[in-house]
Amino acid sequence: MSILVVAEHDNNAVNPATLKTLAAAKAIGGDIVVLVAGKDCAAVADELAKAEGVSKVLLADNAVYEHQLAENVSKLVADLGKDYSHVLAPATTTGKNFMPRVAALLDVAQISDIIAVESADTFKRPIYAGNAIATVQAEDAIKVITVRATAFDAVAGEGGSGSVEAIDAVFDNDKSEFVGEQLAESERPELTAAEIVISGGRGMQNGENFKLIEDIADKLGAAVGASRAAVDAGFVPNDMQVGQTGKIVAPQLYIAVGISGAIQHLAGMKDSKVIVAINKDEEAPIFQVADYGLVADLFEVLPELNEKL
Amino acid sequence: MKILVAVKRVIDYNVKVRVKPDQSDVDLANVKMALNPFCEIAVEEAVRLKEAGTADEVVVVSIGPKAVQEQLRTALALGADRAIQVETDDMPDSLSAAKILKGVVEREEPDMVILGKQSIDSDNNQTGQMLAALTDMPQGTFASKVEVTDGHVSVTREVDGGLQTVKLALPAVVTTDLRLNEPRYASLPNIMKAKRKPLETVSTDDLGVAVKRTVKLLKVESPAERSAGVKVADVDELVDKLKNEAKVL
Numbered sequence A: 001m002s003i004l005v006v007a008e009h010d011n012n013a014v015n016p017a018t019l020k021t022l023a024a025a026k027a028i029g030g031d032i033v034v035l036v037a038g039k040d041c042a043a044v045a046d047e048l049a050k051a052e053g054v055s056k057v058l059l060a061d062n063a064v065y066e067h068q069l070a071e072n073v074s075k076l077v078a079d080l081g082k083d084y085s086h087v088l089a090p091a092t093t094t095g096k097n098f099m100p101r102v103a104a105l106l107d108v109a110q111i112s113d114i115i116a117v118e119s120a121d122t123f124k125r126p127i128y129a130g131n132a133i134a135t136v137q138a139e140d141a142i143k144v145i146t147v148r149a150t151a152f153d154a155v156a157g158e159g160g161s162g163s164v165e166a167i168d169a170v171f172d173n174d175k176s177e178f179v180g181e182q183l184a185e186s187e188r189p190e191l192t193a194a195e196i197v198i199s200g201g202r203g204m205q206n207g208e209n210f211k212l213i214e215d216i217a218d219k220l221g222a223a224v225g226a227s228r229a230a231v232d233a234g235f236v237p238n239d240m241q242v243g244q245t246g247k248i249v250a251p252q253l254y255i256a257v258g259i260s261g262a263i264q265h266l267a268g269m270k271d272s273k274v275i276v277a278i279n280k281d282e283e284a285p286i287f288q289v290a291d292y293g294l295v296a297d298l299f300e301v302l303p304e305l306n307e308k309l
Numbered sequence B: 001m002k003i004l005v006a007v008k009r010v011i012d013y014n015v016k017v018r019v020k021p022d023q024s025d026v027d028l029a030n031v032k033m034a035l036n037p038f039c040e041i042a043v044e045e046a047v048r049l050k051e052a053g054t055a056d057e058v059v060v061v062s063i064g065p066k067a068v069q070e071q072l073r074t075a076l077a078l079g080a081d082r083a084i085q086v087e088t089d090d091m092p093d094s095l096s097a098a099k100i101l102k103g104v105v106e107r108e109e110p111d112m113v114i115l116g117k118q119s120i121d122s123d124n125n126q127t128g129q130m131l132a133a134l135t136d137m138p139q140g141t142f143a144s145k146v147e148v149t150d151g152h153v154s155v156t157r158e159v160d161g162g163l164q165t166v167k168l169a170l171p172a173v174v175t176t177d178l179r180l181n182e183p184r185y186a187s188l189p190n191i192m193k194a195k196r197k198p199l200e201t202v203s204t205d206d207l208g209v210a211v212k213r214t215v216k217l218l219k220v221e222s223p224a225e226r227s228a229g230v231k232v233a234d235v236d237e238l239v240d241k242l243k244n245e246a247k248v249l
Ligand SMILES: Cc1cc2nc3c(=O)[nH]c(=O)nc-3n(C[C@H](O)[C@H](O)[C@H](O)COP(=O)(O)OP(=O)(O)OC[C@H]3O[C@@H](n4cnc5c(N)ncnc54)[C@H](O)[C@@H]3O)c2cc1C
Pocket: A200, A201, A202, A203, A204, A226, A227, A228, A229, A230, A241, A242, A243, A244, A245, A246, A247, A257, A258, A259, A260, A261, A262, A263, A264, A265, A268, A278, A279, A280, A281, A284, A296, A297, A298, A299, B013, B037, B038, B120
């Protein structure tokens, strides 16, 4: 078996989801080759060559891959992927964008968002907002798979001794063009990789009140998340949404503040190790999954919590 | 400009599914079904483009058994002009769905195809991207803003790091995210009017597509249940438990 893992990175550093995807590759078993496609991203390739279990890194360094445009990256990955038994990428918005194109170009199915490897062709994946777990068997010769990073423990980033090989395949297109991006700047840890996440919901009432959460987050070194209702209402930006259709998190500690606990929200956080819920409604469904529940007004609790930590 | 919108019939988002005792699948008997919420957003966007004078026709398509006609009527009531049902006994897998949609695209020649970013049942998030690859169209996935200007569409996308904007030459594929719009409710007169709008049924043979399944569903289980923990009386007790019992602080 030979596995191609498509690395996620920002041309400077490896996204931790890549090391978790490598763990899924290791569980499948076989020779593991990593593809780093981007612009001026040789440092990323060097870093990944040291990751546990990587035999080789293919480096496609060209301006056409700078912004991971799906039209270009999918053609590159499909072209390389036809020589492998498995093609894997993290189920991030980047992976979700180009991988189904790869599957279609290879005329195979895609298995989305796997959470466990049963064997080289059988995987587990959540369906219906995580209310059921399907075991599926892929019969295609090439398995195209996206991996839910929170379900796997990262491989070691050091100690490996893979080689780096530059490849010069260039796939460009004249139909799509990158215009710009507005990326959230934050000193806090990345939501999906943080040890502690504290999220606010509609109960926060407005964006300014999120300061109450941010102060605690900064004390704990935590990331800040939100429910869809808080994002829709414009309290916080979209990249903070936790849930079925937002980000999946599984930190050591998840604190839900003013969040009712709709199934779509639970889908994104119920695999957290310890869950705390702060809500003034004792009937709120969030308490059914919380290890520790505090029935109280968040506007009284948060300042006190900040003080006592 | 003509817009094609693909809509899927799924379980209503308020319903929590149960797994069948024999673990063969989830139990969908007597469960409330609805238009996939992301598809509703897709229909709304197309109808708004028509109302703004940018589009002149909105065609909706759904693949599946006769029951999907119910969701097509819903889409017509929301403002689509006509509907196509591609009749299949079963739900095809995503790649087959994309191949069938490609067949519809070849017949209808739309300038834009709008799909939901994901179905809330399979949570697959792949059909739109597959359709784009098969038809060699550019794609703007997870859209929170769509702007059409002479022969192009600018799509603002919700990505993990924030927002990204791409410019695509038409025809293009767009998939919707939650913030793109807030779908309207169908009014009673529009629901009545929708009954008289054209709804055509075609077969996969008509489109020349063979449906295949290469992913076998072996088993469906309930996830590990979390049990409710304890209620704490105050902040002091909470901090104490987190430090000394859970040891996460
Ligand atoms: C297709 C689709 C996809 C979705 N995807 C997601 C998703 O990915 N993530 C997600 O989160 N949701 C998602 N949702 C939305 C989900 O169904 C809920 O609507 C949403 O999670 C509710 O957010 P909330 O808990 O903040 O708001 P509400 O349900 O309104 O709850 C607010 C809570 O705050 C409490 N509260 C209010 N004031 C106070 C106070 N002063 N002190 C303490 N508590 C207080 C209330 O008791 C209440 O329980 C999706 C929905 C659909 C249809």
